[in-house]
Amino acid sequence: MTSVVMEEIPDRVSLAVDISNCRGNCVGCHSPFLKQDVGEELTAEIIDRLVADNFGVNCFLFLGEGQDPQAILFLAAHVRELGLDVALYSGREEVEDEFWEAFDYLKLGPYRPECGPLNKRTTNQRLYHHGKDITERFWKR
Numbered sequence: 001m002t003s004v005v006m007e008e009i010p011d012r013v014s015l016a017v018d019i020s021n022c023r024g025n026c027v028g029c030h031s032p033f034l035k036q037d038v039g040e041e042l043t044a045e046i047i048d049r050l051v052a053d054n055f056g057v058n059c060f061l062f063l064g065e066g067q068d069p070q071a072i073l074f075l076a077a078h079v080r081e082l083g084l085d086v087a088l089y090s091g092r093e094e095v096e097d098e099f100w101e102a103f104d105y106l107k108l109g110p111y112r113p114e115c116g117p118l119n120k121r122t123t124n125q126r127l128y129h130h131g132k133d134i135t136e137r138f139w140k141r
């Protein structure tokens with residue numbers, strides 16, 4: 001599923017795409033269908049089409065990273081070649097150095113219902129911009 005979203009990444013108009021095959025195991029997972037191998041394989045050509053069809057977006061947001069790190073890193077590099085920022089919502093606590101380099105925005109941490117999402121001060125999740133924790137941007141609203 002794709003959608004254009006304003007609030008997930010601060011100051012960006014993001015084209016958000018659900019990525020299936022999630023390797024996470026969050027208690028209270030909000031999207032259990034994403035744990036399965038569903039939907040169409042995302043390719044560079046599909047990204048080109050999505051970006052062309054959504055004029056004005058300046059960030060491409062991967063909602064999940066699947067189970068093929070090289071594939072998602074390849075697609076992230078492709079997004080950068082298009083001149084867009086690239087963001088990843090990962091359910092993992094930590095990611096490899098290549099991910100820090102490949103993505104302008106990284107959201108880390110599994111979803112824990114008792115802690116709440118990013119806009120709750122009690123959240124365990126963090127959003128980083130080029131390695132800087134900007135989670136508090138969500139708390140001023």
Ligand code: SF4
Pocket residue numbers: 022023024025026028029030031032034035064090091110111
């Ligand atoms: S990261 Fe967690 S909440 Fe998101 S789809 Fe995977 S298991 Fe569910």
